[in-house]
Every structure is written in C-alpha cells, then in structure tokens.
Amino acid sequence: MSRKELIRAYGDRQNDGMVQMSFVLPVAPSARSREAAKIFALEHGLTDPLVATMEACAEGYTFFVVYGGSKHAVDLAAIEVPEVTTRTLSRDEIELIIKNDIKRKVVVVGACTGADAHTVGIDAILNYKGYGGDKGLESYKGFEAFNMGAQVENEQLAARARAVGADAILVSQVITQRDCHKENGKALVELINSQGWRDEVLLLFGGPRIDHKLALDLGFDAGFGPGTKPSDVASFVVEQVRVKTK
Amino acid sequence: MDQYVSRRLIARAGIVINTGEDNYLTTADAVDKAHTVLSSQFINEAFAFRAGLNEKQLGLGHAYEIDPWIEDSFLLELSQAQLVRQIFPHHPIKWMPPTKHKTGDIFFAHVHDAMFNLVGVATNQSIELLGMFSEAVHNPMLMDRYLSLKATRYVHTACKHLGDEITFKPDGRIAKRAVQVLDEALAQLEDVSRDGIWDAISNGAFADVKRTRTGGKGYGGVLKKHAQYMNPLLDALEAQS
Numbered sequence: 001m002s003r004k005e006l007i008r009a010y011g012d013r014q015n016d017g018m019v020q021m022s023f024v025l026p027v028a029p030s031a032r033s034r035e036a037a038k039i040f041a042l043e044h045g046l047t048d049p050l051v052a053t054m055e056a057c058a059e060g061y062t063f064f065v066v067y068g069g070s071k072h073a074v075d076l077a078a079i080e081v082p083e084v085t086t087r088t089l090s091r092d093e094i095e096l097i098i099k100n101d102i103k104r105k106v107v108v109v110g111a112c113t114g115a116d117a118h119t120v121g122i123d124a125i126l127n128y129k130g131y132g133g134d135k136g137l138e139s140y141k142g143f144e145a146f147n148m149g150a151q152v153e154n155e156q157l158a159a160r161a162r163a164v165g166a167d168a169i170l171v172s173q174v175i176t177q178r179d180c181h182k183e184n185g186k187a188l189v190e191l192i193n194s195q196g197w198r199d200e201v202l203l204l205f206g207g208p209r210i211d212h213k214l215a216l217d218l219g220f221d222a223g224f225g226p227g228t229k230p231s232d233v234a235s236f237v238v239e240q241v242r243v244k245t246k
Numbered sequence: 247m248d249q250y251v252s253r254r255l256i257a258r259a260g261i262v263i264n265t266g267e268d269n270y271l272t273t274a275d276a277v278d279k280a281h282t283v284l285s286s287q288f289i290n291e292a293f294a295f296r297a298g299l300n301e302k303q304l305g306l307g308h309a310y311e312i313d314p315w316i317e318d319s320f321l322l323e324l325s326q327a328q329l330v331r332q333i334f335p336h337h338p339i340k341w342m343p344p345t346k347h348k349t350g351d352i353f354f355a356h357v358h359d360a361m362f363n364l365v366g367v368a369t370n371q372s373i374e375l376l377g378m379f380s381e382a383v384h385n386p387m388l389m390d391r392y393l394s395l396k397a398t399r400y401v402h403t404a405c406k407h408l409g410d411e412i413t414f415k416p417d418g419r420i421a422k423r424a425v426q427v428l429d430e431a432l433a434q435l436e437d438v439s440r441d442g443i444w445d446a447i448s449n450g451a452f453a454d455v456k457r458t459r460t461g462g463k464g465y466g467g468v469l470k471k472h473a474q475y476m477n478p479l480l481d482a483l484e485a486q487s
Binding site: 022023024055057058061063128129130131132133135139226227 | 387388
C-alpha cells in the first residue's frame with residue numbers, strides 16, 4: 001500500500017484546517033439563532049466554530065459568516081483523476097491550426113439536453129461573449145458554432161449535428177436532480193452509437209457538476225467542469241480534429 | 247407592428263424605456279469600442295424623438311465592462327460614465343454592472359462591483375442595476391442579493407454628494423479620454439450617415455457583430471409593408487403628437 005499524503009485546509013498554520021463558510025438560516029437573529037448557526041457548523045465538521053457575523057438579511061432570515069477548523073483531511077495519494085491533457089492554446093494558435101492543418105471550418109453543435117433550461121454554460125462556451133473575457137467559439141474565424149439552446153431532445157441534437165456535419169457535439173448539463181444529467185448524457189452516446197456514426201464525431205460533456213472522469217465513464221471523449229473557458233474547449237477540439245484529419 | 251409603432255405606444259403610455267447599447271461591450275472590447283455605445287445612444291435617441299418620446303423616457307444604456315486589470319481601467323470607466331451623464335443630462339440613463347470579466351472568484355467580484363458603484367454615484371447615474379458577485383456562478387441566492395445590496399447602500403451613502411464635489415482637470419487623462427470617445431463617436435456617425443445604417447450594421451460597426459440585411463434571427467418575421475398598409479392605431483397615435 002502506498003504512503004498516505006494527507007492534506008488539510010490551511011489558514012494560518014499547517015493543518016489548522018481553517019475555513020470560512022457563509023449561509024442563511026430561515027430564522028430571525030437571536031441568541032438561539034446564533035447557537036443554531038454554531039451547531040450547523042459543528043455538524044459540518046468544523047471545530048470551535050466562531051460566528052463572526054449574524055445579520056438580519058430579510059424579515060425572518062439571518063445571514064451568518066462562520067470561521068472554524070475543519071477536522072477533515074484528504075488523502076492526495078488515493079485520488080486518481082484523469083484530466084484533459086490538451087494544453088490550452090491561444091486564439092492565434094487555434095486559428096492557425098484550423099487554417100494550416102485542418103483547412104476548413106471546424107463545425108460544433110451545442111445544446112442543453114433534456115429538461116435542462118440553464119443555458120449559462122453552453123452560452124459561455126459557444127456565444128460570442130464568452131466567459132471571463134475569453135470569447136466564445138462563435139467569435140473564431142475557424143469555427144462554425146451552432147448553439148441550439150435549452151431543452152433540446154437528444155434526437156434533435158443528433159439530427160442537427162449530422163445535418164451540418166459536426167466535428168464535435170457539446171452537451172451542457174446544469175441540473176443534476178436524480179442524476180438526470182448522467183442519463184441524458186448516456187442516452188445521447190447510445191443513440192449515436194446505435195446510428196453507427198460515433199467514430200465520426202467528438203462528444204464533449206460540460207457543466208458545474210461534471211468532470212473528465214464522469215464524462216469518460218458515460219462514453220464521452222472529454223468532460224469540462226466549472227471554470228472552463230471557451231479556449232480550453234476550442235484547444236481540445238482542434239487538437240483532436242487535427243489528429244483525425246491527418 | 248414594427249419598432250416605430252412600439253415607440254409610438256411607449257410615447258403615448260409615458261413609460262421609460264431602457265435601451266441595450268451596453269450589451270455591445272459584452273462582445274466588443276470596452277476600451278476600443280466605447281464610442282460605438284455613444285453613437286448608438288445618439289441613434290436610439292433620434293429614433294425615440296421621431297416617435298414622440300421625450301428625453302425623460304430614455305434610459306439609454308451603458309456599462310462597466312472594461313477589463314479591470316488594465317492600467318487606469320477605473321479612470322476610463324469614470325470618463326465614459328461622466329461623458330454620457332453630461333451629454334444626456336435629463337435622460338434617466340441606465341448604468342449596468344460588470345459581467346464579462348466576472349469569474350467564480352466572488353470575493354474579487356464584490357470589490358469589482360464596489361468600484362462600479364463608486365463610478366455610478368460619483369457621476370449621478372439614473373437607473374443603476376445591482377452588480378452580483380455570483381454573476382458567473384448561479385442565479386443570485388438570498389445571501390448574494392443581501393450582500394450586494396448592503397455594499398451598494400454603503401457606497402451610495404458614503405459618497406452621496408461626491409459627484410457635486412468633483413471637477414475634472416481639463417487636460418487630464420479623464421477629460422482627454424472623454425474627448426477622444428466623443429470624437430470617435432462623431433466620426434462613426436458620419437460614416438453611418440454616409441453608408442446608411444443597414445450597411446453599417448452588416449459591416450459590424452456595432453458590437454463587432456455583423457448582421458446582413460437579409461440575415462439574422464428575426465428575418466423570417468420581417469415583411470414588406472403593402473402599398474395599402476393601414477394601421478388605425480398608428481394613425482391615432484401619430485395624430486396625437
């Protein structure tokens with residue numbers, strides 16, 4: 001068995017476990033509410049919780065900030081996370097690869113599938129505006145990006161992707177109730193498999209609760225979690241399409 | 247029913263409209279393309295006046311969308327906000343918070359919003375929208391709203407009369423930047439006047455977004471007016487003014 005590599009949150013000293021948490025409880029501020037906040041923090045594994053602030057934020061609701069030492073430790077050595085290993089390229093590098101190596105527009109179709117109506121993720125990646133100052137795929141000369149929006153059925157998405165000859169399909173899932181994101185994702189992979197063109201297209205899965213490992217487990221080629229920038233996705237897609245083109 | 251008819255209805259109803267020029271800056275660079283917001287404000291004002299609206303109904307839009315990490319970004323924002331305030335002194339101008347450069351770092355975003363609030367109060371903006379530090383994370387939760395309102399109340403209370411106390415150095419960076427943006431807006435309006443607004447839009451003059459005359463999402467809903475087009479509602483609205 002390999003050596004454990006335990007780490008804890010760092011506040012002021014090694015292994016003090018210090019974290020801050022803030023939350024609202026649906027009660028008016030009082031000595032009892034303060035105690036409730038403290039117990040709430042204790043239940044979360046914080047030792048010696050300090051209720052740093054208690055303020056009424058609406059009638060019958062109180063905002064708390066609590067500091068405390070988390071007793072939890074994480075064994076780094078036991079974690080195995082496959083990561084998307086493509087280096088993130090600059091906009092110019094991406095455009096150059098498309099122009100010189102791929103020599104045609106890279107076609108990408110994206111949607112929030114199933115009942116999910118939250119387009120914030122797919123919009124951030126595909127639409128011109130982008131995210132965190134990083135412009136979306138629509139803004140690249142070399143990309144042809146189709147954003148089908150929310151509540152798109154897998155059949156529609158697959159049909160559209162096929163009709164426009166998509167190099168990649170981007171599926172965004174924000175809602176995760178009863179694991180509906182996994183089911184929606186898996187259903188698309190199965191649909192495309194059954195239609196017999198899985199090899200022709202890259203399948204990308206993204207959302208706040210999604211990581212690369214989960215995406216691979218569901219049969220996608222890559223998964224992108226929170227904080228992903230359009231250029232991360234663009235880099236992955238052009239590298240993969242370049243390999244396929246050769 | 248077209249936008250002219252909508253504006254006629256709005257003029258009659260006496261309500262305030264909020265125009266969306268600020269949205270340009272979410273796609274185009276907020277420093278290089280600042281003048282496009284101003285020129286569009288002039289165009290929207292002209293459309294509104296032609297439909298019988300008055301200046302007190304015009305919530306012309308602009309926004310705090312410059313990359314916060316570039317040197318003097320705050321000065322550039324202050325300059326633009328003051329410029330718009332002075333050019334449209336009686337309009338209820340709409341001042342939009344940062345969105346483009348927000349990330350999941352809510353603590354930084356809270357400071358970013360405070361700077362936006364400072365410019366808003368220092369330049370007496372009319373309709374100021376509340377910045378949200380969790381903008382890039384999720385729809386605002388109760389604690390997000392509470393903290394944003396609290397911080398905004400602080401800045402607006404602490405700096406209430408700051409705007410009355412400030413004069414700008416005529417040859418300083420802020421005034422020079424304002425003159426530059428105004429000059430660029432004028433040049434752009436002259437181009438638009440020469441080429442016509444359709445060609446200007448299809449050349450990407452606004453927001454770096456190109457929409458051709460026969461393209462765009464709403465094209466299917468555009469119909470040519472028949473020679474015998476009649477709209478009794480419009481006739482009545484026009485007769486009143």
